[in-house]
Amino acid sequence: MEIVKPLLQFLAAALLAPLLPGVINRVKAFFAGRKGRPLLQLYYDLAKLLRKTPVYSRTTTWVFRAGPLLGAAALVTALALLPFAGRPSFLSFDGDFIFLLYLLGLARFATVLAALDTGSAFEGMGASREMQFAVFAEPAFFMGLASLARVTGQTSLAGMFGALTGGTWSTAAPVLALLTASFFLVLLAENSRVPADDPDTHLELTMIHEVMVLDHSGPDLAYILYGAALKLWLFAALIGSTVLPRHSGSWAGDSALFLLMMFGLAAAVGVVESVIARLRLTKVPYMLITAFAFSALALIFQMGR
Amino acid sequence: MHTLAELIIVFVILLNLALSVTGGLAACIRLVAVQGVVAGILPLLAGDGAPHARTVIFAAAIMLLKGAVFPWLLLRARDRSGAGKDVEPLISYPASVMLCLGAFIASSWLGSRLPLPDTGVAWIVPASLATIFTGFLLITTRSKAITQVLGYLVIENGIYIFGLALFVEQPLMVELAILLDVFVAVFVMGIAIFHISREFDHIDTAELSELSDWRRGEYGK
Numbered sequence: 001m002e003i004v005k006p007l008l009q010f011l012a013a014a015l016l017a018p019l020l021p022g023v024i025n026r027v028k029a030f031f032a033g034r035k036g037r038p039l040l041q042l043y044y045d046l047a048k049l050l051r052k053t054p055v056y057s058r059t060t061t062w063v064f065r066a067g068p069l070l071g072a073a074a075l076v077t078a079l080a081l082l083p084f085a086g087r088p089s090f091l092s093f094d095g096d097f098i099f100l101l102y103l104l105g106l107a108r109f110a111t112v113l114a115a116l117d118t119g120s121a122f123e124g125m126g127a128s129r130e131m132q133f134a135v136f137a138e139p140a141f142f143m144g145l146a147s148l149a150r151v152t153g154q155t156s157l158a159g160m161f162g163a164l165t166g167g168t169w170s171t172a173a174p175v176l177a178l179l180t181a182s183f184f185l186v187l188l189a190e191n192s193r194v195p196a197d198d199p200d201t202h203l204e205l206t207m208i209h210e211v212m213v214l215d216h217s218g219p220d221l222a223y224i225l226y227g228a229a230l231k232l233w234l235f236a237a238l239i240g241s242t243v244l245p246r247h248s249g250s251w252a253g254d255s256a257l258f259l260l261m262m263f264g265l266a267a268a269v270g271v272v273e274s275v276i277a278r279l280r281l282t283k284v285p286y287m288l289i290t291a292f293a294f295s296a297l298a299l300i301f302q303m304g305r
Numbered sequence: 306m307h308t309l310a311e312l313i314i315v316f317v318i319l320l321n322l323a324l325s326v327t328g329g330l331a332a333c334i335r336l337v338a339v340q341g342v343v344a345g346i347l348p349l350l351a352g353d354g355a356p357h358a359r360t361v362i363f364a365a366a367i368m369l370l371k372g373a374v375f376p377w378l379l380l381r382a383r384d385r386s387g388a389g390k391d392v393e394p395l396i397s398y399p400a401s402v403m404l405c406l407g408a409f410i411a412s413s414w415l416g417s418r419l420p421l422p423d424t425g426v427a428w429i430v431p432a433s434l435a436t437i438f439t440g441f442l443l444i445t446t447r448s449k450a451i452t453q454v455l456g457y458l459v460i461e462n463g464i465y466i467f468g469l470a471l472f473v474e475q476p477l478m479v480e481l482a483i484l485l486d487v488f489v490a491v492f493v494m495g496i497a498i499f500h501i502s503r504e505f506d507h508i509d510t511a512e513l514s515e516l517s518d519w520r521r522g523e524y525g526k
Contacts, residue, residue: 173308174315286326289399293322296406301315301428304413 002088005251009084014076016259017233018042018226020266024193027270042229046222054218059119067114068216068223074107075230082237083158085258086245092158097145100157101138104190104234107227108134115212126211129281133196133208136288137189143295144182148242150302151175161241168245175298180242182294187235187269189288191228194273196284236265310350314432316343317466318409321439324459325401328391330451333443334379337458340436341371344462347469363481367465370484375458375491382495383451393448401442408438429466436463450501454494461487 022039029036038044056064080091081100093099112130115123149155151172152163169176189196192209199210213224240261279287320340327333345368348360394401412434419430440460444453461483 170308174311177312178315286398289402290322290326293402293406297315297318297322297409300410300413304417304428304431 006084006088006090009087009255010080010090012255013079013082013084013233013237014230016262017079017229018046020232020236020262021229023263023266024270024273027267028274031271031274042225046226049222049225050219052218054216054220057118057215060117060215064114064117064215065220067110067117068220068227070110071107072223072227072230074103074110075227075234078103078107078234079230081157082234083161083241084237085254086161086164086241087158087251087254088162089158092156094159095155097149097155097157097160101142101145104231105134105138107231111212111224114216118215120215122211123214126208129208130212133189133284133288136285136292137186140182140288140291140295141186141190143292143299144179144186147175147295147299147302148179150299161245164242164245166245172302175302176242178294178298178301180239182291182298183235183239183242185287185291185294187232187239188272189284189291190235191232193269195276195279195287198278232266233262236262236269240265310347311428313343313347313350314428314466317462318428318432318435321409321436321459322402322405324439324455325405325442326398328394328398330383330390330392330449331380333392333452333455334376334383337455337462338372338376340459340462341375342368344466345371347466367484370488371458371462374488378491378495379451379454382454382498386451386498386501392452395446395448401446404442405435405439408442409435412438429469433463433465433467433469436460436466439463450494450498454491454498457490457494458487 019039019042021042022037025041026036026039077091078100081089081096081103083089083092108130112127115127148160148164151168152160154160154163188194192199197208197210209228213221216224240258244257244261317340320336320343324333324336324340327336345364348364396404409431413428413431415434416428416430437460440456440458440463443456443459445456447453447456464483
């Protein structure tokens, strides 16, 4: 029994993740007064791309082919570490939040290497920007998770979110509020959402993430799109589990509430994208430094309690 | 009650950070006003049970002064002196934030070593010290005269919060005297900035190191 539920949660997350970008797009379309793409558009795209034959440039090597696969694999592994509605996760051990960070780093590294392998000037530019912003985003994320570990006294993700209850919110509200704000900023930046990057643009001068994957096609592009959806799910799940600690004892009820929370978060991202203009490229680090400041404050607060 | 007070303390610290990154002069003036009002709520939460009528009146007076009168005076001084829209910092904004964070770390260390009576509200002493430091930061790293007044006001906010940590019940006369001092100071500085800008055509403090009738090239080299 204890293996079936985590496995089910893992599969549900892996299957439902591509819905989040669909929800975001529908919310954006609603704000713009358009009808918008179908909710399941990403599933259709993935199905179409997986049937296509990839095209490889003659300058590329095996690094280019391995990049998307490695990235998607790292994110699927990261998903297994992630607790679902405060329940034990599929894969869990002490200190696994550091493993999660390294998996995210590995996915980024694979994408960047594949981008550099094409030898295109644009892709190199995108890779350089991605790494530059990662320098600011990763410490913010790491310090946030570290202070969460400090609040709950656990070092595994499942333990942390299992120990987090409504009572924690009443005693450590400032810390958790700062953490949530920090995680949300990191979510926006890491998933190339609007204040940091525009996922819809194809203007090379301003792109960050999108420019790195220009040369991928067919199943490779499908892996990258799926990986991006998983990453969005991952960050949204971290925020969702922080904001909504589990209340009842019922597994189905908690899971339903958690899923509702995830789609609520996606809608929130859509609203942010609709009402905020994109930051100038040089201002993006400021946003991430803000996230870092929030995480650092949360950690200092928690240390001195 | 104490969770609410802690949230306010966190908000004050976030306002410090916001002050260190805000580029607009008007936005800075408003942030300082918000900080003053938020800090003014704190004495109402300090004691047990309902606050005294005296405390309420005092807090209301402070909020009115810091939230309405000071911003009005400062915005008026800004418009009259023709100061631009930006604060023109001497160091970059990320550096300001890092200094602010460092100040908070240092003051939380200092706060844990100071022999002060226990207030029951965590972080009140570090927050006040960090606020005072932010005031100093505004004074030293911004190039306009008006931001120096703002820095002074932030320092006053910090001292006010520090006073809460020391005395649960405020000595009214002392606080009123400080408030009067600050009021007169802001008033005088508002007039002084206006006159300085009329005489010198700018209020950049880096340029205020020379006498007005001394012209470069005419005397000396």
